[in-house]
Amino acid sequence: MTQSTQQPGTSQIAAPRSPYKARKAGNFELYSWLFMRGSGVLLVALVLGHLFVNLVLGEGIQAIDFAFVAGKWANPFWQVWDLAMLWLAMLHGTNGLRTIIADYTTRAGTRFALKTLLYFASFVVIVLGTLVIFTFDPCIDPDSTLSVCQTN
Amino acid sequence: MASSPAGTLYRGREGMWTWVAHRITGVLIFFFLFAHVIDTAMVRVSPEAYNAAVETYKNPIVGVMEIGLVAAVLFHALNGIRIVLVDFWSDGPRYQRQMSYGVVGVFLLLLLPFIWRHLTNVFGH
């Protein structure tokens, strides 16, 4: 077979018995496969726990407001919980979408454009979410009536 | 000799449909997560801005849509556990089909009480 049979935009499959070439890309795909499973197991507890505490306990969705968030993030336990959930879910979801883009795009240009958009959007959301958790101020409103904001 | 697609191990069978559903739910949850981080970021603007954002979640129509979101998360989580078992448990591939039905069973067992609980909260005010 000659190379002229190759369709545009498809990658070349090496001919049978062509000499072995050492991989230079490392084991990224193996680690990403493992990460999907490891982060998935952790996310079961983090995400289902999050849904249970916020939607099932107490008055569920009706109880959620600024004071509810202030109450949770007054406790480092929930700060660490939410931070871990944010990072793991974003990296897991971004990596999942990377796979899906690779599966369905046929043109290299489309693939590059979609992956660039994905990584950019994910980066913005991870940074935004992390800053929100670390810089949260329960007394952002000077007239706040929350108990943590009473000085006397 | 099998002559129809039904004779194959994978195509058109339980494993294919759980794969389709896993992919669709994964994308759905991921896109929701973008919106959810941004609405939560309103706590850095003002209590009023945040309360206005979560008010949309308490709207009855959005409240019903949340059931779809929780259903997507539940299925994806349970089927994700199945994928991990298929990959790491020595008998996983042998029982992958039975585990698919297990996923659907546990999914309904958790989702139905949630629907009741959530609708009570959404419409109970």
Ligand code: HEM
């Ligand atoms: C709740 C616990 C979760 C578990 C147990 C879980 C598990 C998994 C597993 C095992 C995979 C397959 C990876 C592979 O085939 O290599 C996967 C794929 C994926 N997950 Fe999750 N996941 C969870 C939560 C999430 C969340 C929160 C999101 C969104 C932010 C998400 C988005 C995705 C996407 C987009 C894929 C790719 C689907 C595909 O390639 O067809 N998952 N998940």
